[in-house]
Amino acid sequence: MNRFDDLEVFAKIVSEGSMSGAAREMGLSPAVISKRMQRLEQRLGTRLLNRTTRQISLTEAGEGFYERIIAVLAGLEEAEGFVARRSSDARGLLKISAPTSFGRMHIAPHLAKFLRANPELTINLDLSDEYVDIVSSGIDLAIRIGELRDSTLVARKLAPVRRVLCATPRYLEKAGMPEQLSDLDNHALIAPHNQGPWKLEGDEGAIIYRPESTLLTNSSEVVRETVISGMGIALRSTWDVGAELESGHLVRVLPSYSATRGLGIYAVYPSRTFLPAKVRLFIDYLSELFGPKPYWEKGFHDPLAKTREQMIAEAQEGISA
Numbered sequence: 179m180n181r182f183d184d185l186e187v188f189a190k191i192v193s194e195g196s197m198s199g200a201a202r203e204m205g206l207s208p209a210v211i212s213k214r215m216q217r218l219e220q221r222l223g224t225r226l227l228n229r230t231t232r233q234i235s236l237t238e239a240g241e242g243f244y245e246r247i248i249a250v251l252a253g254l255e256e257a258e259g260f261v262a263r264r265s266s267d268a269r270g271l272l273k274i275s276a277p278t279s280f281g282r283m284h285i286a287p288h289l290a291k292f293l294r295a296n297p298e299l300t301i302n303l304d305l306s307d308e309y310v311d312i313v314s315s316g317i318d319l320a321i322r323i324g325e326l327r328d329s330t331l332v333a334r335k336l337a338p339v340r341r342v343l344c345a346t347p348r349y350l351e352k353a354g355m356p357e358q359l360s361d362l363d364n365h366a367l368i369a370p371h372n373q374g375p376w377k378l379e380g381d382e383g384a385i386i387y388r389p390e391s392t393l394l395t396n397s398s399e400v401v402r403e404t405v406i407s408g409m410g411i412a413l414r415s416t417w418d419v420g421a422e423l424e425s426g427h428l429v430r431v432l433p434s435y436s437a438t439r440g441l442g443i444y445a446v447y448p449s450r451t452f453l454p455a456k457v458r459l460f461i462d463y464l465s466e467l468f469g470p471k472p473y474w475e476k477g478f479h480d481p482l483a484k485t486r487e488q489m490i491a492e493a494q495e496g497i498s499a
Contacts, residue, residue: 182254184218185247187211188226192244196234268456269298275312276321279398279418280443281305284474285321285464292463299456307371307398313448318457320446321464323415325438333444334461337468340416340475341437343376344428346408356411356432359387366410367391371398376413380435389413413437420474443468 190200191211201208219226226240236244276285281303289301304310304317312320312331326333353365359380367389370376376387393404398418405412406422411431422428445461447453467473 181221182251184214184221185251187214188218189244189248189251191215191227191234192236192240268296268459270456271300271302272456272460273302273304273316273318274321274460275304275306275310275315275317275319277323277398278305278307279402280321280323284417284468288463288467292460296456296459307396312446318447318454319460322444322446323441325440326442326444331446331448333446334465335442335444336461336464337417337443337472338470339437339441339443341413341441342416342423342433343378343411343413343431343435344419344423345405345411345431346427347429349408349410350429350431353410359385359432359435362387362389362411362432368393368401368404368410368412370413371396371401377438378413378435379438384438385435417443417472417474 187200187204190203191197194200194203197211197215198208200206201211204211215227222239222243224239225237226243228235228237274285282305285303289303293299293301310317310320312318321336322333323339326335349366354361356362356365359378369389369391373394376389378385378387391410393400393409395401401412402414402418404410405414406419406428415437416423419428423430445464447457447461
């Protein structure tokens, strides 16, 4: 960088016509300007300036050198301006990784508005339920759902996640409404797509319940569709089945139990240093879109305060309707 600094000092002396003028323009002392000029001439092995007590003029070598470096300095300034503009505007390609269901339901429908506001941006949205190494894959931003593990990546929470036990009213009419957790042993249960246990919290604290299911699948969307079809009881996120809970197509089961706290929807990215505008703007967009009370829960009223009789009555009303 000293070499470019010395070139800039030389060009400024020529444009200002004196070392003192260059010193004022660059906010440096005349002594520093003189020292840098001497260093440049020593490195080149030739005199660039003729110095007198009254004026400074270019030598023949200085004239040829000035003509050549002025284009270099102008190109450097243009390059810095290009990067500066890119750091404040969203442009180029934004590569996003997201879980399949969440990306389809809660990211894809909102891309059009974001792209209209940022017309110089192109989005590559990759949907996968597999863990993606965003650094090696060149991903700018990943959406992760769950409990955030320790990581070298940077994360920003976009919204809370609430998971509840639910089933259709018709299934509950036939199989009965569970009154306590042990009653689940006599019900048709739909295990998670990763075959993991249900991590629940109730009045007695944290509980690990392992559902035994006649259906095994690697697809979260299959689990969603089977519980909506009336196959049995599943543990689902409200972002996934909020509309069905609001309409009454699904009702909560054992409402005093829900998934463990600390779950969230996170935007994860490699580093907060020199965060590109395209990443920052998209994270801000999602954060404002979702927020602490996500839109998928605004029409869903938590039935925790309802009695068991009220729950069964509402389920039966949904069946007869």
